[in-house]
Amino acid sequence: MRNFVNQKRMEIAVSSVFLLMIVIFICGNPSVFLNYRLYMAVFTTLPILIFLSTSLVFVIANGEIDLSFPALIGISAWAFASTVKAGINPFLALIIGIIVGSFGGLINGLMIANLGISSLILTLGMNFLLRGLIMIGTNGHGITLAFLRNTKFFEVFLGKIGKFPLLMLWAAGFIIFVWLLFYRHKFGGNVCYVGNNIISSREMGIDIKRVKTLAFVLVGASSGFVGGMLCLINNQFYPNTGDGYLLIALTAVFLGGTPTKGGVGTIFGAIIGAFILGFLETGIIGIGLSGFYTKFFFGLILILALISHRIYKTK
Amino acid sequence: MEEKKNFLLQAIGIKKSFGSIIALEEVNLEIGHNEIVGLVGDNGAGKSTLIKILTGVYSADRGELYWKGQKIDKLTVNLARGLGIVTVFQDRALVSQHPIWRNVFMGKELANRFGFINIRKEKEETMRLLKEMMGFTSASISSPDTIVGNMSGGEQQGIAISRALYFEAPLIILDEPTTGLSLTESQKVINFVRNIKKEKKSCIFITHNLFHVYPVADRIVIIDRGKIVEDLIKDKITLKELEERMIKVTGTNAMRAKNADKFLLNN
Numbered sequence: 134m135r136n137f138v139n140q141k142r143m144e145i146a147v148s149s150v151f152l153l154m155i156v157i158f159i160c161g162n163p164s165v166f167l168n169y170r171l172y173m174a175v176f177t178t179l180p181i182l183i184f185l186s187t188s189l190v191f192v193i194a195n196g197e198i199d200l201s202f203p204a205l206i207g208i209s210a211w212a213f214a215s216t217v218k219a220g221i222n223p224f225l226a227l228i229i230g231i232i233v234g235s236f237g238g239l240i241n242g243l244m245i246a247n248l249g250i251s252s253l254i255l256t257l258g259m260n261f262l263l264r265g266l267i268m269i270g271t272n273g274h275g276i277t278l279a280f281l282r283n284t285k286f287f288e289v290f291l292g293k294i295g296k297f298p299l300l301m302l303w304a305a306g307f308i309i310f311v312w313l314l315f316y317r318h319k320f321g322g323n324v325c326y327v328g329n330n331i332i333s334s335r336e337m338g339i340d341i342k343r344v345k346t347l348a349f350v351l352v353g354a355s356s357g358f359v360g361g362m363l364c365l366i367n368n369q370f371y372p373n374t375g376d377g378y379l380l381i382a383l384t385a386v387f388l389g390g391t392p393t394k395g396g397v398g399t400i401f402g403a404i405i406g407a408f409i410l411g412f413l414e415t416g417i418i419g420i421g422l423s424g425f426y427t428k429f430f431f432g433l434i435l436i437l438a439l440i441s442h443r444i445y446k447t448k
Numbered sequence: 449m450e451e452k453k454n455f456l457l458q459a460i461g462i463k464k465s466f467g468s469i470i471a472l473e474e475v476n477l478e479i480g481h482n483e484i485v486g487l488v489g490d491n492g493a494g495k496s497t498l499i500k501i502l503t504g505v506y507s508a509d510r511g512e513l514y515w516k517g518q519k520i521d522k523l524t525v526n527l528a529r530g531l532g533i534v535t536v537f538q539d540r541a542l543v544s545q546h547p548i549w550r551n552v553f554m555g556k557e558l559a560n561r562f563g564f565i566n567i568r569k570e571k572e573e574t575m576r577l578l579k580e581m582m583g584f585t586s587a588s589i590s591s592p593d594t595i596v597g598n599m600s601g602g603e604q605q606g607i608a609i610s611r612a613l614y615f616e617a618p619l620i621i622l623d624e625p626t627t628g629l630s631l632t633e634s635q636k637v638i639n640f641v642r643n644i645k646k647e648k649k650s651c652i653f654i655t656h657n658l659f660h661v662y663p664v665a666d667r668i669v670i671i672d673r674g675k676i677v678e679d680l681i682k683d684k685i686t687l688k689e690l691e692e693r694m695i696k697v698t699g700t701n702a703m704r705a706k707n708a709d710k711f712l713l714n715n
């Protein structure tokens with residue numbers, strides 16, 4: 134037990150922050166926070182954040198960063214929306230969206246792994262480039278997808294079982310997948326080893342280029358799925374789809390305790406990070422503060438978390 | 449050419465340069481079956497570069513490699529390991545943020561065919577390895593979950609060496625395994641090398657310390673500025689003679705070192 138507490142110090146710390154936050158919110162306004170409708174609101178945005186933050190853990194543990202995923206969301210949303218609009222089965226369209234996202238990730242990964250260029254700068258450029266491409270291609274116009282409402286496709290992703298939203302179940306499934314991949318599969322280990330020490334990894338026969346590339350493909354694939362979901366949630370494809378997620382998804386990763394320098398990462402932390410951010414926004418409004426406080430609290434909690442990770446680590 | 453079969457590993461005409469630096473030129477080296485070869489030479493002589501070519505980390509610019517008489521076209525780290533060459537690299541090749549068990553099986557996990565790791569088995573094997581191979585007594589390494597970066601330099605070296613020995617291989621390469629180790633720890637390493645000989649395996653033992661390599665080696669190879677300058681049968685040379693040859697080869701450097709010592713003494 135003692136050993137467990139010692140090993141999971143960071144995870145326990147970040148979970149306590151989350152629980153404390155919920156308690157404060159419930160005390161602040163019991164009627165809103167014990168009302169299930171609030172949770173329903175959270176449970177449509179939370180899964181999106183979970184998809185993004187958990188897959189970003191791979192790239193960051195690998196010692197790289199991906200700033201292009203908002204544009205990958207955008208471009209796969211565009212692919213999804215235009216193929217659905219053209220009369221293609223939405224399930225197939227979603228797969229096309231995921232393929233488009235993965236392909237974008239593949240290009241990122243191949244360039245970073247083979248040319249040895251900075252992922253920070255490349256993906257920054259890619260984010261502008263792809264977003265620009267969407268703007269040029271759509272001329273800034275969106276695509277309405279209201280006809281998807283109440284279809285089978287809609288029910289599968291945004292429907293409910295009883296009162297429980299299905300998208301949360303999809304996110305739960307994805308969590309199991311990335312958890313196995315990160316902690317139980319050779320790939321997750323290799324991602325971390327390369328991030329920890331690239332020379333050691335080469336000497337031990339790890340295919341560094343392949344590992345790096347696949348980490349970016351994973352982010353691309355989950356961005357692709359998110360692109361489709363955002364179209365469905367909004368009933369519409371907007372040319373700026375995905376733009377708002379850059380900072381918040383990365384905040385969730387770092388809030389959870391994954392360090393910026395690579396080598397290790399925590400999937401659990403990224404999930405709790407997503408929970409904190411998902412509830413914070415709704416909670417702030419719930420206890421009667423104006424929405425203007427949201428960003429202030431995001432920043433405050435991130436900085437406090439950073440300091441607490443530091444303290445826990447040096448202990 | 450038929451003679452190649454008599455060697456475990458043979459390198460012919462190896463050349464390697466890094467940009468304008470010629471690290472190796474026309475290096476020929478054979479390792480026999482059940483032979484311990486000491487590879488000695490000055491800093492920057494090309495020892496590590498040579499063994500990195502023999503283990504597939506670098507590819508040679510020119511030259512040929514033969515394993516048990518078979519020509520190897522493109523040697524990779526995984527191929528070398530598959531053939532039976534394991535290496536303790538000079539930098540130890542560990543990942544410091546990870547536990548011992550992860551380090552032991554890094555790059556050759558006990559996994560099923562879908563790539564999922566058998567964590568329990570890996571930890572058990574690590575535990576066994578720690579007990580049997582190193583005889584560790586220190587409390588800090590009683591658990592396979594100990595983070596390698598928190599261990600002492602000697603302990604880390606111990607992990608790197610036991611990891612190599614865990615994967616039973618006919619050729620074990622040790623690149624300066626005794627550097628930074630205490631007297632007793634160095635003695636342990638030397639005993640390991642003796643065991644390699646007893647177990648009918650071969651070994652390339654790189655070191656700066658002739659006292660470490662002389663007692664265990666069958667042959668001593670001296671490399672200088674990318675060339676092999678001496679290839680000596682140990683039984684035909686005394687330690688004293690070996691020291692003299694070594695000083696002759698790396699003469700200027702040794703002189704410089706002596707002067708530095710004098711300088712230190714006088715000040």
Ligand SMILES: Nc1ncnc2c1ncn2[C@@H]1O[C@H](COP(=O)(O)OP(=O)(O)OP(=O)(O)O)[C@@H](O)[C@H]1O
Nearest residue numbers: 466469471489490491492493494495496497498538
């Ligand atoms: N990756 C590299 N890039 C550029 N130069 C290199 C590289 N590796 C080795 N060298 C150069 O090749 C030469 C031989 O280096 P090497 O590491 O093989 O020497 P060594 O005999 O192992 O020395 P030491 O006893 O210090 O370990 C040196 O001049 C070194 O600077």
Ligand SMILES: [Mg+2]
Nearest residue numbers: 495496497538
């Ligand atoms: Mg060396």
